[in-house]
Amino acid sequence: MKLGVICDGISRDLAHAVGVMDEFGLTHAELQFVGEHEVGDHSPAEIAEIDRLLRDRGKPVSCLSRHVFAGMTVANRPGDDLHTRHMDALKRVIGMAQTLSAPLVRIMTPKKEQILWGRNGAEKWNVAHGAWDAMLPLIAPAVDLARAEGVTLVVETGNGTMVNSNYTARKLIDDLGAKDALKVLWDPANNCWCHERAFPDGYDEVKDGYLGHIHIKDVQVDTPRATLEVRRMGDGQLADQFAPMAAALRADGYDGAISFESVFHPGDGDFEAGFRQCIGRFRKIFG
Structure with missing residues (x-):
C-alpha cells in the first residue's frame, strides 16, 4: 500500500x-502546515518552491x-462571514492542489452536537433538533x-x-448525494472518542466505495474524564485492530494512501522522536 506521513508531524x-x-x-507526502503557513495561505512563489522540492525528491502529494469548516457551529449559515472565509480558503487550497497534482483536499465539519437522532422519547427530550440538517447546506x-x-x-x-x-461520514455523503466528489478520510483513532470500533x-x-484516505495513530480515550492520551503505535486501544484493518484493505484492493499521523511524543514534546518510535510498527503492519 502507499505509505506516507503528515509532514508537519x-x-x-x-x-x-x-x-x-x-x-x-515513505513515499507520499500529506501537507498541512509548511513553514509558517497552513496550506491555502502560501504565496504562488512558495507553492512553486514546494512543488519543486517534492518533485525533485520524488514525493507525490497524497492530500x-x-x-x-472546523470551528463552525450550527448557528452559521451558508454565505455568512465565517462560511465565506472557509469557502475562500477552500478555493485557495484547491488551486494549490492543482499545482501540486494532489488528488485529495481535506475538509472538516462544524462542532459536534452530541445527540443528533433519537427514539422512544429521546427524539423529544435529548436530540439537538435540526443540527444535522443545518450542516448540509454548509458543506x-x-x-x-x-x-x-x-x-x-x-x-x-x-x-x-x-x-x-x-x-456519520457515510451518512453525510449519502445525504448530499456526493459519492462522486466526497470520500471519507478515516481516522480510526479519532473515532475512538465516540466508541466506534x-x-x-x-x-x-466505508469499504464499498466511500473510503478515500486514512490517518493512522494510536490513542487511549477516557470519555467520562474528558481525557485523550496519544500512545506509541501498538500501545493504545487500537493495538489489536491495526492488523485486521490492514489485511482487509489489502484483500479489498484499497489503492489510496495511508498517512502516519505523528502526534505522539515520549513526554518531552519531541514529535520527531515520537515518530521514530512508531514508524517501524506502522511500516510492518501497513507496508
Whole structure:
C-alpha cells in the first residue's frame, strides 16, 4: 500500500521532513502546515518552491489538509462571514492542489452536537433538533466547487466535529448525494472518542466505495474524564485492530494512501522522536 506521513508531524521544515521520509521509505507526502503557513495561505512563489522540492525528491502529494469548516457551529449559515472565509480558503487550497497534482483536499465539519437522532422519547427530550440538517447546506457548496474544479474532497472523522465516525461520514455523503466528489478520510483513532470500533464496524461502513484516505495513530480515550492520551503505535486501544484493518484493505484492493499521523511524543514534546518510535510498527503492519 502507499505509505506516507503528515509532514508537519515531523517538522514544518519540508526539506527536513522529506529527508526523514526517505530514511524510512515513505513515499507520499500529506501537507498541512509548511513553514509558517497552513496550506491555502502560501504565496504562488512558495507553492512553486514546494512543488519543486517534492518533485525533485520524488514525493507525490497524497492530500492537502486544511481545517476547512472546523470551528463552525450550527448557528452559521451558508454565505455568512465565517462560511465565506472557509469557502475562500477552500478555493485557495484547491488551486494549490492543482499545482501540486494532489488528488485529495481535506475538509472538516462544524462542532459536534452530541445527540443528533433519537427514539422512544429521546427524539423529544435529548436530540439537538435540526443540527444535522443545518450542516448540509454548509458543506454542499464545497462539493459543488470540487466537482467544478475536478478534485475530490475527503471529510475527516474528527474528535469534536459533527462527522466523528464512519457512520456519520457515510451518512453525510449519502445525504448530499456526493459519492462522486466526497470520500471519507478515516481516522480510526479519532473515532475512538465516540466508541466506534475501527474493525470491523468502522471499516464496514466505508469499504464499498466511500473510503478515500486514512490517518493512522494510536490513542487511549477516557470519555467520562474528558481525557485523550496519544500512545506509541501498538500501545493504545487500537493495538489489536491495526492488523485486521490492514489485511482487509489489502484483500479489498484499497489503492489510496495511508498517512502516519505523528502526534505522539515520549513526554518531552519531541514529535520527531515520537515518530521514530512508531514508524517501524506502522511500516510492518501497513507496508
